[in-house]
Amino acid sequence: MLKRLILIRGIEGLMVLLLAAIPLLVNNSFVLGLLTLLAIYGILLIGLDITVGYLGLVNLAQAAFLGLGAYAAGLTVTIFGFGMLSALAVSTVIGLVMGTLIAFPSLRLDGPQFALATLSFSALSATVLNEWESLTLGAQGLQLHRPLLFGISLDAKGFYWLCLFFLGIVWIAMHNLLSSQWGRAFEALRDSPIATDAMGIGTYRHKVTAFALGSGLGGLAGGLYAFNFEYLQPHVFIYELMVILLLGVVLGGRKSLWGSFVGAVLIVLLPNLLSNRILFQFFSSTGFLFTLGAGGMALYQKKNRLFQAVAPMIAMGLLVVGSFTVQNTEDWRKAIFALMLFSVVVGLPEGLMGFTSRFLSRIFSIEAEPFAPLSGLEQVLVRKPVDGSPLLQIQELKCYFGGIKAVDGVSLTVASGTIHGLIGPNGSGKSTLVNLVSGLYVPTDGTILFHGKPLVQGSLFAVARQGICRTFQNLQLFSELTALDNVMVSMKGFYSTPLPLVLLGLAKRAEKRAEADSLALLEMVGLSGEARTAAKDLPYGAQRFLEIARAVARRPTLIILDEPAAGLAQPDVVTLLGIIRRIHQQGITVIMIEHHMEVVSGLCDIVTVLDGGKVIAEGVPDEIRRNPLVIEAYLGKGSEPPAATAECRLSPMPVPA
Amino acid sequence: MNQAVIQLMVSGALMGLVYALVAYGFQLTYATSKSINFGQGELVMLSAFFSLTLTNLGLPYYLMIPGGLLFGVVAGLFVERAGVRLALEQKSEGWILMTIILGLFGVSAAENIWGRDDRPFPTPIPTEPMQFFDISITPLEISVAIGVVMIMVIIELFKRKTLLGKAFEAVSADRDAAELMGISATRTIMLSYGLSGLVAALAGILVSPITTVGPTMASALVLKAFSVAVVAGLESGFGVVIVGLFLGSLESLTSFYVGSGWREAPGLVLLILALAVRPTGIFGKAVIRKV
Numbered sequence: 001m002l003k004r005l006i007l008i009r010g011i012e013g014l015m016v017l018l019l020a021a022i023p024l025l026v027n028n029s030f031v032l033g034l035l036t037l038l039a040i041y042g043i044l045l046i047g048l049d050i051t052v053g054y055l056g057l058v059n060l061a062q063a064a065f066l067g068l069g070a071y072a073a074g075l076t077v078t079i080f081g082f083g084m085l086s087a088l089a090v091s092t093v094i095g096l097v098m099g100t101l102i103a104f105p106s107l108r109l110d111g112p113q114f115a116l117a118t119l120s121f122s123a124l125s126a127t128v129l130n131e132w133e134s135l136t137l138g139a140q141g142l143q144l145h146r147p148l149l150f151g152i153s154l155d156a157k158g159f160y161w162l163c164l165f166f167l168g169i170v171w172i173a174m175h176n177l178l179s180s181q182w183g184r185a186f187e188a189l190r191d192s193p194i195a196t197d198a199m200g201i202g203t204y205r206h207k208v209t210a211f212a213l214g215s216g217l218g219g220l221a222g223g224l225y226a227f228n229f230e231y232l233q234p235h236v237f238i239y240e241l242m243v244i245l246l247l248g249v250v251l252g253g254r255k256s257l258w259g260s261f262v263g264a265v266l267i268v269l270l271p272n273l274l275s276n277r278i279l280f281q282f283f284s285s286t287g288f289l290f291t292l293g294a295g296g297m298a299l300y301q302k303k304n305r306l307f308q309a310v311a312p313m314i315a316m317g318l319l320v321v322g323s324f325t326v327q328n329t330e331d332w333r334k335a336i337f338a339l340m341l342f343s344v345v346v347g348l349p350e351g352l353m354g355f356t357s358r359f360l361s362r363i364f365s366i367e368a369e370p371f372a373p374l375s376g377l378e379q380v381l382v383r384k385p386v387d388g389s390p391l392l393q394i395q396e397l398k399c400y401f402g403g404i405k406a407v408d409g410v411s412l413t414v415a416s417g418t419i420h421g422l423i424g425p426n427g428s429g430k431s432t433l434v435n436l437v438s439g440l441y442v443p444t445d446g447t448i449l450f451h452g453k454p455l456v457q458g459s460l461f462a463v464a465r466q467g468i469c470r471t472f473q474n475l476q477l478f479s480e481l482t483a484l485d486n487v488m489v490s491m492k493g494f495y496s497t498p499l500p501l502v503l504l505g506l507a508k509r510a511e512k513r514a515e516a517d518s519l520a521l522l523e524m525v526g527l528s529g530e531a532r533t534a535a536k537d538l539p540y541g542a543q544r545f546l547e548i549a550r551a552v553a554r555r556p557t558l559i560i561l562d563e564p565a566a567g568l569a570q571p572d573v574v575t576l577l578g579i580i581r582r583i584h585q586q587g588i589t590v591i592m593i594e595h596h597m598e599v600v601s602g603l604c605d606i607v608t609v610l611d612g613g614k615v616i617a618e619g620v621p622d623e624i625r626r627n628p629l630v631i632e633a634y635l636g637k638g639s640e641p642p643a644a645t646a647e648c649r650l651s652p653m654p655v656p657a
Numbered sequence: 658m659n660q661a662v663i664q665l666m667v668s669g670a671l672m673g674l675v676y677a678l679v680a681y682g683f684q685l686t687y688a689t690s691k692s693i694n695f696g697q698g699e700l701v702m703l704s705a706f707f708s709l710t711l712t713n714l715g716l717p718y719y720l721m722i723p724g725g726l727l728f729g730v731v732a733g734l735f736v737e738r739a740g741v742r743l744a745l746e747q748k749s750e751g752w753i754l755m756t757i758i759l760g761l762f763g764v765s766a767a768e769n770i771w772g773r774d775d776r777p778f779p780t781p782i783p784t785e786p787m788q789f790f791d792i793s794i795t796p797l798e799i800s801v802a803i804g805v806v807m808i809m810v811i812i813e814l815f816k817r818k819t820l821l822g823k824a825f826e827a828v829s830a831d832r833d834a835a836e837l838m839g840i841s842a843t844r845t846i847m848l849s850y851g852l853s854g855l856v857a858a859l860a861g862i863l864v865s866p867i868t869t870v871g872p873t874m875a876s877a878l879v880l881k882a883f884s885v886a887v888v889a890g891l892e893s894g895f896g897v898v899i900v901g902l903f904l905g906s907l908e909s910l911t912s913f914y915v916g917s918g919w920r921e922a923p924g925l926v927l928l929i930l931a932l933a934v935r936p937t938g939i940f941g942k943a944v945i946r947k948v
């Protein structure tokens with residue numbers, strides 16, 4: 001553990017010292033200018049990487065936040081005479097507030113809407129900065145002077161150190177954030193937004209927070225930008241800058257602080273690289289050879305599709321041809337950025353840092369940190385008192401999709417401390433009923449009472465927070481996360497640390513407890529040996545168990561298992577029975593949709609049978625098996641009741657819907 | 658209402674039809690693949706430049722149009738192949754970035770091939786205004802309206818009446834089911850991008866005589882088309898026409914009363930408002946989440 005810490009922190013510390021020392025060693029104002037810009041772009045790109053990298057959304061507004069932050073700082077200084085720090089605070093707050101405002105509408109839907117909204121926002125802010133001439137002086141530009149910092153006037157060197165200091169702070173804060181439950185939640189919602197809500201983590205609020213934070217960093221970078229150049233013009237913060245920023249993040253490497261830093265280096269050097277013909281020829285040729293080599297190798301090993309290997313070669317080939325034939329590279333700036341970005345997105349989607357870290361991890365194997373000692377299961381799942389009173393009461397619940405009456409007046413009561421089976425042929429409305437209770441669908445009519453009080457409707461997140469958690473028939477694991485992280489992230493609502501404390505790195509204790517508890521839950525489902533395995537790499541049965549562990553981690557009063565035995569091999573079914581009994585022992589009430597009659601008979605205290613959206617029978621499993629209505633629903637009219645001795649499996653015909 | 662306001666609204670609305678046509682191009686590809694070409698404005702611009710070159714080469718108007726449209730189709734297919742297909746195969750949203758990149762390349766190419774200046778686009782259709790109830794409209798503007806409506810009607814008829822069109826609708830409704838029925842989703846998506854390119858090219862040919870052709874026309878057009886598409890919803894062809902007419906007139910009023918620098922603003926504000934109030938658009942349907 002110590003070794004790992006020393007290595008990573010050591011490299012980071014060395015880097016900072018080196019960067020800070022350069023102006024002392026080299027007395028060159030050009031170099032100093034580049035370094036200052038590097039620090040500013042570093043902050044900006046770290047902010048952009050939160051949405052582009054962690055949330056996986058195309059954010060086209062970061063240049064606009066840079067501009068807004070810059071103007072906010074510039075105007076507070078010129079109009080109100082603010083000092084350095086207060087002006088920077090204003091820029092950051094402007095970024096945060098505008099980011100939040102834009103995030104609320106634009107993050108409601110998945111799909112291109114977010115990119116469109118951020119694009120519109122950029123265009124809108126450009127219009128405002130240009131046209132509100134009484135305030136911004138429009139295209140004429142805004143002149144300002146770098147304000148004092150604690151009464152001290154900073155020279156270029158001092159200001160550079162200030163920028164570097166801010167970069168360091170941002171770096172540490174983001175590192176704290178991303179390695180905390182928040183970072184895990186960001187990655188989780190990328191894999192499955194539905195499960196993120198269903199575990200009570202909250203997809204929307206995390207997306208909004210992430211975007212707002214990134215925008216706040218954009219604002220801060222803008223403030224520094226203003227004090228660096230001391231002159232602002234609206235047309236600087238335009239679409240083209242946006243594309244360059246995206247190029248920086250993608251080429252540097254997404255989901256990585258180092259990637260953002262490398263991206264910033266690239267952006268800073270880019271104009272110089274383009275203006276020097278020989279340098280440009282050299283780099284484009286190197287890039288071309290790299291795509292040839294990497295693409296050729298990938299093709300040879302049959303790892304990539306033809307397009308992925310060949311398209312970057314063509315793009316970089318065009319760049320090389322251009323670098324030797326074009327008269328003025330400045331005229332072709334946009335095309336050059338486009339070709340570079342194209343090759344990277346297609347050929348090297350993980351970016352330079354992703355590539356490098358994969359390469360490095362092959363050479364140096366750093367020992368992973370040992371786990372915290374696991375908690376006792378009894379402490380994690382404190383046994384809840386159960387009294388058989390009605391826990392969940394569904395009354396006359398209806399859900400219509402157009403003319404289809406998926407659930408048509410269902411009433412049922414789940415008693416506290418029971419295992420309640422829900423069976424019925426395909427299309428009988430079981431899944432819809434569960435989706436209604438868990439908040440995925442809004443009922444057309446009817447009420448759901450939980451603990452005797454009306455349950456929130458139509459919000460997975462709110463229902464989960466009230467103590468109802470569920471699993472999914474079609475697995476909704478956070479597939480890129482490890483088994484441990486899958487369970488840990490689900491405890492986010494439980495061990496919550498306020499965001500400012502997380503940024504300050506004060507969430508470590510809660511982290512350790514969440515880790516210890518999660519390990520206990522993994523042990524309960526027999527996966528403690530697989531804690532570090534990515535969920536997608538687990539065998540199918542283990543994935544099902546992991547989903548249950550994850551749902552239990554939220555400490556629900558009621559857990560809904562949607563066909564937990566679907567597709568399980570016989571030995572796994574036995575394990576499953578054990579797991580469900582174990583959960584039930586701790587006083588968690590269980591609702592279970594199931595087709596395997598042996599599972600239902602073996603576990604359920606009471607079974608409700610649905611058909612055609614209505615309840616057709618309810619009773620203990622043995623009664624249900626003999627109920628003529630149930631037999632008719634499954635086997636059709638005129639069927640003989642199956643012999644009681646033969647294992648009565650209602651499962652053969654219905655394949656999970 | 659006074660005469661000037663009505664005049665502004667009518668000419669604005671006619672421009673709005675062009676936004677509707679570009680937005681319709683988004684809908685065509687969104688239907689089959691849930692993706693749109695962020696470089697659609699660049700497609701409009703490149704097709705217009707190409708058509709202008711054809712005209713300058715001495716091609717008569719009625720031969721230039723098919724030439725321009727063909728260019729649009731080929732460019733649309735290129736966007737699908739180079740920018741969209743890989744991302745769709747990976748089930749990622751990478752197509753957003755990819756189509757932006759292709760668009761950027763298109764702008765740069767246009768700047769260097771045809772120059773950065775706006776150029777007039779000759780047309781045989783007369784531009785002397787005619788008076789209808791004291792509103793002056795040029796035959797050129799009428800030709801834009803007719804062209805927009807005609808192409809949309811033809812494509813809608815194609816989707817409903819022909820076998821290929823039905824395949825298009827099938828893939829839009831349920832891609833997996835369509836594939837099981839032996840319809841190639843990839844080819845259908847190609848078809849939709851081809852059609853989308855055709856629509857973009859027509860928009861370019863129709864609007865250029867009024868606005869002139871230049872590399873900057875792309876971004877101006879595409880932003881408004883985005884607004885129209887989002888406000889109307891990405892599903893309704895009828896909706897984009899209504900919203901296009903509305904936005905066009907709103908924009909022309911804003912430009913006159915607030916200042917021409919602000920003419921983009923109403924569309925941008927509307928887009929964000931629409932997402933806040935009704936994210937699936939006025940004419941869009943709510944989606945049912947399935948698990």
